Amino acid sequence: MPTWRIDLSYDGTGYRGYASQVGLRTVQGELESALETILGTGVVTSVAGRTDAGVHARHQVVSFQHPDVDPVPLARSLNGILGPEMSFMAISETQEDFSARFSATWRRYRYLIDRGPAPDPSRRHEAWFPGRVVDLRLMREVAADLVGEHDFSSFCRHVEGKSNVRRLTSAEWVENGDFLEFWVEANAFCHQMVRSLVGHTYDIGRGFTEPGSTAAVIAARDRSQVATVAPAHGLTLWEVGY
Amino acid sequence: MPTWRIDLSYDGTGYRGYASQVGLRTVQGELESALETILGTGVVTSVAGRTDAGVHARHQVVSFQHPDVDPVPLARSLNGILGPEMSFMAISETQEDFSARFSATWRRYRYLIDRGPAPDPSRRHEAWFPGRVVDLRLMREVAADLVGEHDFSSFCRHVEGKSNVRRLTSAEWVENGDFLEFWVEANAFCHQMVRSLVGHTYDIGRGFTEPGSTAAVIAARDRSQVATVAPAHGLTLWEVGY
Numbered sequence: 001m002p003t004w005r006i007d008l009s010y011d012g013t014g015y016r017g018y019a020s021q022v023g024l025r026t027v028q029g030e031l032e033s034a035l036e037t038i039l040g041t042g043v044v045t046s047v048a049g050r051t052d053a054g055v056h057a058r059h060q061v062v063s064f065q066h067p068d069v070d071p072v073p074l075a076r077s078l079n080g081i082l083g084p085e086m087s088f089m090a091i092s093e094t095q096e097d098f099s100a101r102f103s104a105t106w107r108r109y110r111y112l113i114d115r116g117p118a119p120d121p122s123r124r125h126e127a128w129f130p131g132r133v134v135d136l137r138l139m140r141e142v143a144a145d146l147v148g149e150h151d152f153s154s155f156c157r158h159v160e161g162k163s164n165v166r167r168l169t170s171a172e173w174v175e176n177g178d179f180l181e182f183w184v185e186a187n188a189f190c191h192q193m194v195r196s197l198v199g200h201t202y203d204i205g206r207g208f209t210e211p212g213s214t215a216a217v218i219a220a221r222d223r224s225q226v227a228t229v230a231p232a233h234g235l236t237l238w239e240v241g242y
Numbered sequence: 243m244p245t246w247r248i249d250l251s252y253d254g255t256g257y258r259g260y261a262s263q264v265g266l267r268t269v270q271g272e273l274e275s276a277l278e279t280i281l282g283t284g285v286v287t288s289v290a291g292r293t294d295a296g297v298h299a300r301h302q303v304v305s306f307q308h309p310d311v312d313p314v315p316l317a318r319s320l321n322g323i324l325g326p327e328m329s330f331m332a333i334s335e336t337q338e339d340f341s342a343r344f345s346a347t348w349r350r351y352r353y354l355i356d357r358g359p360a361p362d363p364s365r366r367h368e369a370w371f372p373g374r375v376v377d378l379r380l381m382r383e384v385a386a387d388l389v390g391e392h393d394f395s396s397f398c399r400h401v402e403g404k405s406n407v408r409r410l411t412s413a414e415w416v417e418n419g420d421f422l423e424f425w426v427e428a429n430a431f432c433h434q435m436v437r438s439l440v441g442h443t444y445d446i447g448r449g450f451t452e453p454g455s456t457a458a459v460i461a462a463r464d465r466s467q468v469a470t471v472a473p474a475h476g477l478t479l480w481e482v483g484y
Binding site: 009010011056058075079083084085086087088089090116117118119120121122124125126129236 | 251252253298300317321325326327328329330331332358359360361362363364366367368371478
C-alpha cells in the first residue's frame with residue numbers, strides 16, 4: 001500500500017496538543033477527521049513529534065498509508081478545511097516502509113524567551129516572558145553540559161518500562177534582539193524534556209539552582225531535581241530529519 | 243502641567259482600531275479607561291498613529307498631561323491591566339509642549355506579505371497571504387516611483403477640507419525567507435494610505451494593473467484608480483520619530 005508523507009506546521013495555541021483525546025480539539029483529531037472527510041475512509045497516522053498542549057510546530061511530519069491519494073488537491077483541501085491555524089506545505093508519496101515517527105533520525109526544537117522590558121504582544125503566544133534578569137553565560141555552560149548521550153530521567157515524565165536515554169547532539173542559546181533562543185537537537189526527546197531542560201537552565205540563570213550542578217542533576221535520574229518546567233507556549237518543533 | 247510620554251506596542255487583532263468608539267473595544271478606549279482607574283482622573287491623550295482595526299503597533303507613542311505621575315509603577319500597572327495584548331515599554335516625562343501626534347516628524351510602517359506555499363500559522367495575524375505569484379522587480383519599481391512629496395489622494399480616504407500631500411522619504415521591498423516586507427517612511431500618512439500603496443503595488447506585481455502606471459495614478463488624485471486595499475492585519479506601525 002502506498003505511503004504518504006505530510007509536511008505541515010501549526011499554531012498550537014488553540015489545540016489541546018497533538019495526540020487525539022476524546023472530546024478535545026487536538027491536531028491529530030482535526031487532521032484525521034479532515035482526512036476521513038476528504039478520502040472517504042479513516043486512516044491511521046504516524047507523527048514525528050507528539051507536541052503537548054500549547055506547543056507549536058514550524059515543521060511537523062505525519063505519514064499514513066492509503067491506496068489512492070492525489071497529493072496536490074489533498075493539500076489544497078486540507079488547507080481549506082484546517083487553515084490558517086494549520087498549514088500544509090507538501091504531501092508526497094514516499095517509501096512504503098516510511099514512518100514519520102520511527103524513520104526520523106533527529107528532531108530540532110526552539111524555545112523562545114522574551115527578555116524585553118515588557119512582553120512583546122506579537123509574540124505572546126510563542127515566547128515565554130519570565131520577567132527576571134538571567135545570566136546568559138551560566139545558561140550557556142548548562143547547554144554545553146547537556147550535550148551527549150545521557151539518561152535524561154531527571155528531565156522527563158516517567159513512563160514505566162521506557163528508557164529515557166537520548167543522544168543530544170547540540171544545544172545552544174542565541175541572542176536575537178529582545179529574545180533568547182534555545183536551539184536543541186537530539187535523536188529523539190522524551191515527554192516534557194525540552195521544557196525541563198529550559199526550566200533547569202533558567203533556574204541556574206536566575207541564581208536559584210547552583211551553577212555547575214548539571215552533571216549531578218543528570219546523574220541523579222530523579223525528576224524532583226528539576227524545579228521548573230518552562231511553559232509550553234514558548235516551545236516550537238522546528239525541524240525533523242530522516 | 244507636566245507632559246508624559248508612553249511608549250507602547252500592541253497586537254491589533256482583538257481591537258477595533260486605535261481610536262475610541264462608543265461600545266467597541268479599542269486601544270484608546272482601553273488605555274484611557276485604565277489610566278483613569280490608576281490615576282483617579284480622566285486624561286486626554288494624543289497619539290502618533292491612529293491605527294485601523296486589525297493593524298498592529300510595534301512602537302506607538304501616546305502623550306498626556308497630568309500633575310502627578312509616578313512613571314515606573316504606572317507602567318507596571320498598565321502592563322498588569324492591559325498586557326500582554328498591549329505592552330508598555332516606557333513612560334517618561336517630556337517637554338511640556340510635546341504632543342505624540344503633532345511633534346512627530348516621521349512614521350515608519352511595515353507591511354508583511356506571506357508568499358510561502360501555504361499561510362504560516364504563526365504569522366497569520368500579522369501577514370497577508372494573497373496566494374498569487376508576484377513580480378518583485380515590478381513591485382520595486384513602484385516603490386521607487388512612490389518616493390517624494392506628492393498629493394496621495396488616489397491612495398487615501400477623502401476627508402473634506404484636508405490635504406493629502408505627504409512627503410514619502412523611503413519605500414522598499416525586502417525579501418525575508420517566505421516573506422516580503424514593505425518598509426515605508428513618511429512625514430505622515432493619510433487614512434488607509436499604506437494599505438492602498440501595497441494594494442496598488444500588488445496589483446502591478448500580479449499583472450492586473452499596468453506596470454509603469456504609478457506616476458499617472460498619483461497624478462490622477464482619484465481614489466478609483468486603486469482597485470485593491472491590502473488587508474489591515476498585514477500592517478504594523480513600526481517606529482515614530484521626533
